[in-house]
Amino acid sequence: MSCTRLGLSLLLLAALGWTEDEHGSEDSSHPKKKGPGHGHWSYADKDEWPLEFPDCGGQMQSPINIDTNSTIFSRELQPVVLAGYNLDPSEQLSLMNNGHTVVLRLPGSLTIASGYPQEYRAMQLHLHWGSPEGPGSEHTVDGRRYDGEIHMVYYNPSSDSIKEAMRQPGGLAVLAAFLQVGPEDNVHYQHLLEQLHEVQEEGKETTVAGFNIEGLLPANLGRYYRYSGSLTTPSCYQTVNWTVFNQTVLLSKEQISLLETTLQGDDDKDLQNNFRLTQSLHGRKVLASFQASLSPRRVPLPDDGVPPMTPAPDGATERSTAEAPGAGAGCPPCADSEKQLGFALQTAEVLAGLFGGLFAVTALAFLIYIYKQRSQTRRPDSHPKPNVIYTAATTDENAV
Numbered sequence: 330m331s332c333t334r335l336g337l338s339l340l341l342l343a344a345l346g347w348t349e350d351e352h353g354s355e356d357s358s359h360p361k362k363k364g365p366g367h368g369h370w371s372y373a374d375k376d377e378w379p380l381e382f383p384d385c386g387g388q389m390q391s392p393i394n395i396d397t398n399s400t401i402f403s404r405e406l407q408p409v410v411l412a413g414y415n416l417d418p419s420e421q422l423s424l425m426n427n428g429h430t431v432v433l434r435l436p437g438s439l440t441i442a443s444g445y446p447q448e449y450r451a452m453q454l455h456l457h458w459g460s461p462e463g464p465g466s467e468h469t470v471d472g473r474r475y476d477g478e479i480h481m482v483y484y485n486p487s488s489d490s491i492k493e494a495m496r497q498p499g500g501l502a503v504l505a506a507f508l509q510v511g512p513e514d515n516v517h518y519q520h521l522l523e524q525l526h527e528v529q530e531e532g533k534e535t536t537v538a539g540f541n542i543e544g545l546l547p548a549n550l551g552r553y554y555r556y557s558g559s560l561t562t563p564s565c566y567q568t569v570n571w572t573v574f575n576q577t578v579l580l581s582k583e584q585i586s587l588l589e590t591t592l593q594g595d596d597d598k599d600l601q602n603n604f605r606l607t608q609s610l611h612g613r614k615v616l617a618s619f620q621a622s623l624s625p626r627r628v629p630l631p632d633d634g635v636p637p638m639t640p641a642p643d644g645a646t647e648r649s650t651a652e653a654p655g656a657g658a659g660c661p662p663c664a665d666s667e668k669q670l671g672f673a674l675q676t677a678e679v680l681a682g683l684f685g686g687l688f689a690v691t692a693l694a695f696l697i698y699i700y701k702q703r704s705q706t707r708r709p710d711s712h713p714k715p716n717v718i719y720t721a722a723t724t725d726e727n728a729v
């Protein structure tokens with residue numbers, strides 16, 4: 330049942346993917362270009378992006394709101410496995426304010442080794458945030474916007490070039506995680522935040538000594554959403570295979586504030602609220618590597634002793650600083666009970682469907698019976714044959 334649904338949705342995803350048309354007019358992939366004119370855009374004129382960048386008006390745009398009740402659980406979505414992230418401090422990485430965000434360049438030796446059907450290589454990471462007045466993640470979950478969001482951007486190395494990869498379906502992958510206020514400083518983010526003041530103005534660049542880049546992501550890389558979407562800034566190319574992690578990353582209140590108030594954008598104003606509003610799904614499906622919700626149609630299990638499948642949203646606390654590499658690949662006991670629960674639920678769903686069907690047929694037979702009874706009582710010349718009628722109804726029921 331869910332296999333059929335998954336198959337259909339994958340077909341749909343593929344179909345949507347292949348309809349992407351080729352075009353190569355503007356090159357907006359160089360955020361270094363300054364000033365107004367060709368390739369210039371801002372968060373203030375989001376509505377006008379499609380005029381200069383046609384893909385921004387497409388049907389597979391990002392970000393989106395993730396409605397957990399509508400996600401489709403897929404057993405094929407294996408935990409994301411990263412390789413090569415623990416960089417030596419002697420390695421110098423470029424950190425830059427491009428007027429829209431702060432970007433850390435990443436060496437291509439950082440890869441996604443598993444979790445996608447193909448390998449991806451890192452290009453850069455950057456952040457989205459709000460302001461002291463409100464949160465600023467790009468994706469939302471069940472309508473909730475988080476304080477911020479990290480995007481690690483990857484390309485498919487089997488393309489001839491990064492530019493080529495940007496225009497091919499699945500040519501890009503982005504790993505996204507939500508940033509949330511927590512009780513303590515996040516030591517991994519401190520590597521970036523302590524140097525933010527050096528890139529206060531647009532175009533400023535500095536270097537950051539290598540550190541464990543994986544620490545910027547949640548500890549649990551096993552629970553995530555997957556969907557086909559786009560870059561969230563012009564050019565808005567619709568070639569990104571998205572991963573949005575379910576576990577959030579915690580930073581202290583002071584760290585989030587520093588992010589919200591340090592940088593300046595292209596107009597020398599505070600660089601704040603650098604997020605795009607959520608875009609329509611246009612029929613796209615969002616897959617989940619975990620059972621993200623109890624579908625409303627499902628009947629309760631007889632055994633209520635099943636442990637809760639997921640921690641409360643804030644239950645992510647203890648693992649969010651990603652200190653324990655062993656815990657990084659998810660928690661197998663939870664995964665197992667989730668699988669069992671998933672199976673039990675599917676069985677329950679099938680039974681519910683079966684009984685629903687039987688009930689409908691019985692009700693229909695009853696209505697027919699009443700109807701015939703009434704038309705017989707209205708017919709003056711009728712001779713009652715209740716047994717025949719009863720037998721007919723029973724036969725129908727058996728035919729199901």
Ligand SMILES: *[C@@H]1O[C@H](CO)[C@@H](O)[C@H](O)[C@H]1NC(C)=O
Pocket residue numbers: 339346406444445446498499500555570
């Ligand atoms: C995106 O990822 C999904 C699931 O991992 C995969 O089935 C699909 O083929 C990918 N899409 C593209 C266009 O690469």
Ligand SMILES: *[C@@H]1O[C@H](CO)[C@@H](O)[C@H](O)[C@H]1NC(C)=O
Pocket residue numbers: 397470471507574575576577620621622639642
């Ligand atoms: C994580 O998953 C749980 C269970 O589906 C959900 O309640 C929660 O909102 C999710 N959080 C995020 C950030 O996806």
Ligand SMILES: *[C@@H]1O[C@H](CO)[C@@H](O)[C@H](O)[C@H]1NC(C)=O
Pocket residue numbers: 397398471622623624625
């Ligand atoms: C998901 O479905 C359940 C069951 O109908 C409902 O109680 C819950 O409010 C829904 N959650 C969201 C976020 O829509």
Ligand SMILES: [Zn+2]
Pocket residue numbers: 455456457480561
């Ligand atoms: Zn982004």
